[in-house]
Amino acid sequence: MSSLNYLLPWEFSPLLVLSVLIAGGLYTRGVWLTKSDQRTIKFYWQALSFYLGLLSIYLVSHTYLDYLSQYMFWVHRFQHLVLHHLGPLLLVLGGIELVRKGVPEWLPTWSALPAIIRLPCELLYRLIQHPVVAPVLFVGLIYLWLLPGIHFAAMLSKQLYLIMNWSMLIDGFLFWWLVLGPEWRGEAKGFKTRIAMMLVVVVPQQLLGAYLTLTRSVIYDVYDVCGRAWPISPMADQIYGGIITWIPASMMSVLGLVLVLRRRLNYLKRKEHENN
Amino acid sequence: MKIIKLISVILLALCLSACSQNEATRLTNIKGLIPDLAFELTDENNKAVSAKDYLGYTVAVFFGFTSCPGVCPTTMHQLVGILDKIGEPAASVKVLFVSVDPKRDSAEKLKKYTQTFGPAFIGLRGDDEVIKDMTKRYRVTFGYGDSDKEGNYEVSHSGAVFVFDKNGEARLLVTQSSAAEDILYDLKNLIDSSN
Numbered sequence: 389m390s391s392l393n394y395l396l397p398w399e400f401s402p403l404l405v406l407s408v409l410i411a412g413g414l415y416t417r418g419v420w421l422t423k424s425d426q427r428t429i430k431f432y433w434q435a436l437s438f439y440l441g442l443l444s445i446y447l448v449s450h451t452y453l454d455y456l457s458q459y460m461f462w463v464h465r466f467q468h469l470v471l472h473h474l475g476p477l478l479l480v481l482g483g484i485e486l487v488r489k490g491v492p493e494w495l496p497t498w499s500a501l502p503a504i505i506r507l508p509c510e511l512l513y514r515l516i517q518h519p520v521v522a523p524v525l526f527v528g529l530i531y532l533w534l535l536p537g538i539h540f541a542a543m544l545s546k547q548l549y550l551i552m553n554w555s556m557l558i559d560g561f562l563f564w565w566l567v568l569g570p571e572w573r574g575e576a577k578g579f580k581t582r583i584a585m586m587l588v589v590v591v592p593q594q595l596l597g598a599y600l601t602l603t604r605s606v607i608y609d610v611y612d613v614c615g616r617a618w619p620i621s622p623m624a625d626q627i628y629g630g631i632i633t634w635i636p637a638s639m640m641s642v643l644g645l646v647l648v649l650r651r652r653l654n655y656l657k658r659k660e661h662e663n664n
Numbered sequence: 665m666k667i668i669k670l671i672s673v674i675l676l677a678l679c680l681s682a683c684s685q686n687e688a689t690r691l692t693n694i695k696g697l698i699p700d701l702a703f704e705l706t707d708e709n710n711k712a713v714s715a716k717d718y719l720g721y722t723v724a725v726f727f728g729f730t731s732c733p734g735v736c737p738t739t740m741h742q743l744v745g746i747l748d749k750i751g752e753p754a755a756s757v758k759v760l761f762v763s764v765d766p767k768r769d770s771a772e773k774l775k776k777y778t779q780t781f782g783p784a785f786i787g788l789r790g791d792d793e794v795i796k797d798m799t800k801r802y803r804v805t806f807g808y809g810d811s812d813k814e815g816n817y818e819v820s821h822s823g824a825v826f827v828f829d830k831n832g833e834a835r836l837l838v839t840q841s842s843a844a845e846d847i848l849y850d851l852k853n854l855i856d857s858s859n
Contacts (some may be wrong), residue, residue, distance in 0.1 A: 545697045602728070609839060612840055617805060617820070619807065
């Protein structure tokens with residue numbers, strides 16, 4: 389297989405290609421429209437973070453990695469690490485709000501939409517982004533797709549597999565947007581909630597990771613049913629997958645905690661500076 | 665938009681999990697989850713065959729290789745036992761053994777292999793690409809390990825048997841952990857219902 393083949397999609401998804409192109413295009417336009425005197429070092433770091441996030445999501449969903457994710461438990465865990473944690477976090481840190489700036493003016497704005505569409509969406513958004521609901525959903529989705537019966541069906545059915553990955557990506561994005569989006573700049577209001585949210589999501593992920601790593605029997609037989617991408621013992625596959633869920637995934641949440649603290653400290657420093 | 669997508673995916677997931685339980689089977693019911701039987705391969709007599717040739721039969725498809733030390737012979741022997749128990753109606757069952765190691769599995773080798781199990785068992789092979797397309801269709805895969813000094817290598821492959829009804833529709837999934845009595849029960853019901 390030539391190296392180019394590794395970059396080809398295993399299953400072509402127009403929805404993904406379109407989403408990545410639109411998000412990337414609008415962001416780039418937003419960057420373009422930003423006046424050059426507003427562009428600082430931080431701005432370029434942000435742009436780098438955004439493009440890396442978008443690229444990582446594309447790579448795990450639309451290349452050979454997607455194939456491996458369907459036939460290797462540990463690669464699947466890695467894919468979800470990117471879709472649910474790393475990719476969306478990089479997008480949010482990359483200032484994805486610039487996308488809004490890049491939206492062409494001739495498109496109707498959100499507030500111009502009829503209330504019948506707008507209100508239910510806003511209500512649902514408020515529900516999902518409730519500080520109690522959001523962490524439950526964040527951890528709940530990880531657990532849901534790893535329930536052996538559901539995991540089996542998701543790996544066997546193409547549609548369900550796509551639903552699984554999209555739900556992880558969207559939920560990951562909404563969660564990181566809530567915690568580290570531009571709405572909170574480090575004020576006292578919302579600080580404790582954010583710290584609590586991050587702490588709440590760490591422990592269940594560690595428990596799950598430890599359970600997967602330390603269980604002495606094969607939990608997910610779907611990989612024996614469908615075959616693995618290369619010969620590897622099912623236990624080794626499960627242990628690697630467990631470790632990925634246990635350590636990097638929960639570390640990402642710890643990183644989130646650090647970022648929340650950092651934003652708060654920077655805010656306090658700025659305030660102090662202003663007062664002097 | 666993101667929210668609408670989220671609701672629709674959750675609803676869809678609920679619907680899908682509901683449809684997969686529409687018929688009482690002891691094995692996993694894969695009706696609607698897995699596409700219909702379709703392939704164009706060469707059989708163990710070097711004759712070109714397609715899924716259409718097996719319409720009218722209850723077809724069990726297994727992806728294996730003849731030098732397989734464990735899973736393949738165990739599964740084939742289990743099927744032999746079950747077909748024996750079903751008795752006469754089992755004449756309408758064909759077991760298609762699709763080789764995922766066509767490099768080593770020649771038509772002759774396949775024929776010799778399936779003969780040990782009985783006339784219902786047919787070996788099929790095809791080019792690497794054709795087999796890859798077929799396994800992809802059924803959401804299974806295979807891979808090769810490194811060769812040793814004698815040129816032998818390990819093959820990772822699916823341990824499942826996909827059962828299709830007489831119209832070529834996917835119906836049952838037999839896995840390594842399926843109990844023999846459950847396979848017997850469901851297969852018998854499937855044969856009976858399509859008669």
